[in-house]
Amino acid sequence: MALATDTLTEIGAGSNSTLAFDVERLREDFPILKQQVYGKPLVYLDSGSSSQKPRAVIDAMSELLETGYANVHRGAYYFSQTLTDRYEGVRKTVARFLNAASDQEIVFTRNVTEAINLVAHSFGNSLAAGDEVIITEMEHHANIVPWQLLRDRIGITLKVVPIAEDGSLRLDAYADMLTPRTRLVAITHVSNVLGSVNPMKEIIRLAHKAGALVLVDGAQAVVHGKVDVQDLDADFYAFTGHKLYGPTAIGVLYGKASLLTEMPPFLGGGDMIRSVSFSETTYADPPHRFEAGTPPIVEVIGLGAAIDYVTAIGHDAIAAHEAGLLAYATERLQQIDGLTIYGTAKEKAAIISFGLEGIHPHDIGTIIDREGVAIRVGHHCAQPLMECLGLPATARASFGLYNTPAEVDVLARALEKVKELFG
Amino acid sequence: MQDVLRDLYQEVILDHGKHPRNHRHPPAANRSARGYNPLCGDQVTVYLETDADGHISDVAFEGRGCAISIASASMMTEVLRGKTETEAQQLFDDFHRLCTEGGFTTEQAGTEDREALERLQVLAGVREFPVRVKCATLAWHAMTSALAGGDETTTE
Ligand SMILES: Cc1ncc(COP(=O)(O)O)c(C=O)c1O
Numbered sequence: 001m002a003l004a005t006d007t008l009t010e011i012g013a014g015s016n017s018t019l020a021f022d023v024e025r026l027r028e029d030f031p032i033l034k035q036q037v038y039g040k041p042l043v044y045l046d047s048g049s050s051s052q053k054p055r056a057v058i059d060a061m062s063e064l065l066e067t068g069y070a071n072v073h074r075g076a077y078y079f080s081q082t083l084t085d086r087y088e089g090v091r092k093t094v095a096r097f098l099n100a101a102s103d104q105e106i107v108f109t110r111n112v113t114e115a116i117n118l119v120a121h122s123f124g125n126s127l128a129a130g131d132e133v134i135i136t137e138m139e140h141h142a143n144i145v146p147w148q149l150l151r152d153r154i155g156i157t158l159k160v161v162p163i164a165e166d167g168s169l170r171l172d173a174y175a176d177m178l179t180p181r182t183r184l185v186a187i188t189h190v191s192n193v194l195g196s197v198n199p200m201k202e203i204i205r206l207a208h209k210a211g212a213l214v215l216v217d218g219a220q221a222v223v224h225g226k227v228d229v230q231d232l233d234a235d236f237y238a239f240t241g242h243k244l245y246g247p248t249a250i251g252v253l254y255g256k257a258s259l260l261t262e263m264p265p266f267l268g269g270g271d272m273i274r275s276v277s278f279s280e281t282t283y284a285d286p287p288h289r290f291e292a293g294t295p296p297i298v299e300v301i302g303l304g305a306a307i308d309y310v311t312a313i314g315h316d317a318i319a320a321h322e323a324g325l326l327a328y329a330t331e332r333l334q335q336i337d338g339l340t341i342y343g344t345a346k347e348k349a350a351i352i353s354f355g356l357e358g359i360h361p362h363d364i365g366t367i368i369d370r371e372g373v374a375i376r377v378g379h380h381c382a383q384p385l386m387e388c389l390g391l392p393a394t395a396r397a398s399f400g401l402y403n404t405p406a407e408v409d410v411l412a413r414a415l416e417k418v419k420e421l422f423g
Numbered sequence: 424m425q426d427v428l429r430d431l432y433q434e435v436i437l438d439h440g441k442h443p444r445n446h447r448h449p450p451a452a453n454r455s456a457r458g459y460n461p462l463c464g465d466q467v468t469v470y471l472e473t474d475a476d477g478h479i480s481d482v483a484f485e486g487r488g489c490a491i492s493i494a495s496a497s498m499m500t501e502v503l504r505g506k507t508e509t510e511a512q513q514l515f516d517d518f519h520r521l522c523t524e525g526g527f528t529t530e531q532a533g534t535e536d537r538e539a540l541e542r543l544q545v546l547a548g549v550r551e552f553p554v555r556v557k558c559a560t561l562a563w564h565a566m567t568s569a570l571a572g573g574d575e576t577t578t579e
Contacts, residue, residue: 358441360465361489362558370428422490
């Protein structure tokens with residue numbers, strides 16, 4: 001199981017959803033997979049960047065626009081009220097998805113980037129000069145830059161936990177870094193480059209022991225396995241809809257009620273207020289306090305449909321399928337002479353970064369694109385990590401629930417062609 | 424293998440990509456600039472030595488990148504020597520059109536040095552790969568900013 005660490009809920013014994021997992025049938029749910037690229041069937045191996053959308057999500061959004069669209073939280077008329085109920089219903093869906101104690105702990109944002117920025121402002125601004133925030137070498141820019149901005153605003157100290165040779169986190173170094181001045185640990189659950197799954201439960205336990213809070217960037221984690229924020233005891237947990245088979249422009253911030261209640265607003269405007277006058281404005285309670293302006297209504301409905309879709313298939317089944325793909329792809333790629341895989345942590349999600357000796361990832365990407373294979377090449381919005389690895393860039397294949405071993409074979413053959421071309 | 428790929432990755436390009444010419448830091452360089460492609464992290468630094476009457480007497484580069492950007496940088500160093508700033512700029516304009524305009528031929532070029540442009544013709548395959556045009560022109564952009572920056576960029 002790719003994510004069966006202490007960070008994610010174990011699959012119940014006797015679960016037989018794996019048997020029911022029929023990838024060919026599921027592929028039928030994704031209209032785009034029938035597309036051809038340069039006359040070749042599309043082999044989409046870039047779900048780590050953004051995943052494709054099932055019919056259920058596309059339909060939920062277009063049906064809403066055709067039959068029931070209105071603004072939410074405002075109108076005293078039928079469509080506005082029914083849609084407000086559906087919108088708030090998705091909050092409950094997300095709460096169940098993360099096993100939050102209450103739907104009032106679920107804040108809708110534009111993406112995980114905005115969720116992290118929200119915490120960096122509304123919580124971060126309460127920190128004092130010299131307070132410490134800990135991040136890691138494997139963070140996405142989304143979980144680096146907001147803390148650098150906070151450092152520039154109020155003079156916090158930013159500490160960076162190193163990674164080990166295999167791409168796993170140096171837990172020993174992390175433990176040593178925690179001090180009484182540490183106020184927040186902001187860390188990714190799963191590395192978008194290396195695939196490493198961090199032992200989040202232990203990381204959080206250690207932080208709490210030191211008196212620090214933990215914000216988890218779950219962008220890559222919610223996609224590959226079940227996340228239980230209460231079991232983890234996470235203080236904040238953020239993810240993004242478009243990687244979870246949902247639409248763009250919708251993200252989620254989970255925050256413990258006790259924390260959100262104490263936090264001032266992030267953005268100001270309509271929807272987030274209780275009452276406004278020129279002398280004094282009072283703010284709504286969370287989560288609405290953090291949702292200024294007309295929200296991404298259609299996208300929230302789309303996210304709800306996406307979560308319903310993956311929940312119906314089952315986390316266990318998806319995780320098992322992806323673990324199989326990861327194992328097969330690792331073995332298949334390792335057979336290619338001159339190919340190096342970056343990130344070989346024991347706990348790993350279905351993400352493989354690699355390089356071919358003497359050939360730049362950019363050239364790999366261009367050439368296999370002509371075989372219909374879509375992968376990401378470059379620095380993956382993790383330039384500091386690239387520097388740690390001593391690489392300008394990597395090629396990355398990332399797998400979703402709709403990928404097949406046959407597609408791994410197409411990738412492997414395409415890579416052989418790259419080598420052939422380069423002689 | 425598809426022809427568009429063979430066109431892009433011609434032998435000459437692969438050769439320059441693997442064995443770049445003038446890949447060094449000339450001690451007498453008086454101008455330099457770094458070209459950076461944030462999309463892929465590629466970077467090249469172009470070094471120029473210009474003499475008293477404004478001719479480029481030496482040109483070299485250092486850096487890392489894809490086959491296209493390194494081959495293009497390497498070939499650039501071979502065609503710029505002896506040119507004035509204006510001539511170098513003119514050659515870049517023509518080369519840029521070569522990389523982006525489908526119907527462009529060397530006859531339409533403004534440069535006097537047709538032979539140089541014909542040698543650079545092997546890079547015209549990037550036309551079919553719009554995202555790779557930046558790779559082919561990276562070193563050239565660095566070269567023009569080195570010229571524009573004058574003495575300020577002397578010691579990187
Ligand atoms: C680990 C991680 N964090 C953050 C992000 C940023 O996601 P978004 O651009 O949707 O905010 C990504 C995706 O690119 C990611 O993989």
